[in-house]
Amino acid sequence: MEIQSPDRLIRLAVDLVNTRTREPEQLTSPAALRAFLLEHGEPEPIELNEDDLIAVRAVRERLRPVFDGEDGAKVLNGLLAEYAVRPYLSDHDGAPWHLHVAEPDASWAEWLAATTALGLATFAAGHGFEALGVCAAVDCERVFVNPAERRPRRFCTPRCSSRTRVASYRARQS
Ligand SMILES: [Zn+2]
Numbered sequence: 166m167e168i169q170s171p172d173r174l175i176r177l178a179v180d181l182v183n184t185r186t187r188e189p190e191q192l193t194s195p196a197a198l199r200a201f202l203l204e205h206g207e208p209e210p211i212e213l214n215e216d217d218l219i220a221v222r223a224v225r226e227r228l229r230p231v232f233d234g235e236d237g238a239k240v241l242n243g244l245l246a247e248y249a250v251r252p253y254l255s256d257h258d259g260a261p262w263h264l265h266v267a268e269p270d271a272s273w274a275e276w277l278a279a280t281t282a283l284g285l286a287t288f289a290a291g292h293g294f295e296a297l298g299v300c301a302a303v304d305c306e307r308v309f310v311n312p313a314e315r316r317p318r319r320f321c322t323p324r325c326s327s328r329t330r331v332a333s334y335r336a337r338q339s
């Protein structure tokens with residue numbers, strides 16, 4: 166259970182929330198959650214069961230409103246109060262020095278809650294909550310972060326942006 170860079174924590178938070186959008190649920194099994202963690206750089210051994218999956222999904226549902234601009238600070242402060250501990254440096258298992266903010270024996274859900282809340286809180290403190298968003302495309306619920314403060318962004322990807330442009334053009338034509 167590692168923390169390397171703030172960027173990595175942001176990606177973890179955004180990707181976790183985006184595992185459930187209008188597209189089919191991606192965290193369908195403990196194996197799927199395991200694959201998600203491996204993809205995000207977590208080292209083996211990763212052991213998970215059905216309870217971990219349920220708890221991680223619950224953390225995910227708590228994170229989503231942070232991107233809606235509703236009570237973001239309240240949600241993040243709540244998660245930090247519940248799951249984060251006093252930060253400490255560790256070089257366990259031969260890893261380079263890195264910061265831990267969860268209990269050493271935290272479950273995966275507790276670890277994800279503490280680290281993603283810290284990542285999002287750091288990002289919001291640097292860029293403001295307006296730099297966190299939910300895609301404005303009608304059939305998309307993906308969330309994103311936008312560190313480019315001078316360029317407001319409404320869509321998760323250029324694909325959603327151009328899809329929406331085409332749809333509104335067609336609506337005007339008919
Ligand atoms: Zn570690």
Ligand SMILES: [Zn+2]
Nearest residue numbers: 300305321325
């Ligand atoms: Zn989108």
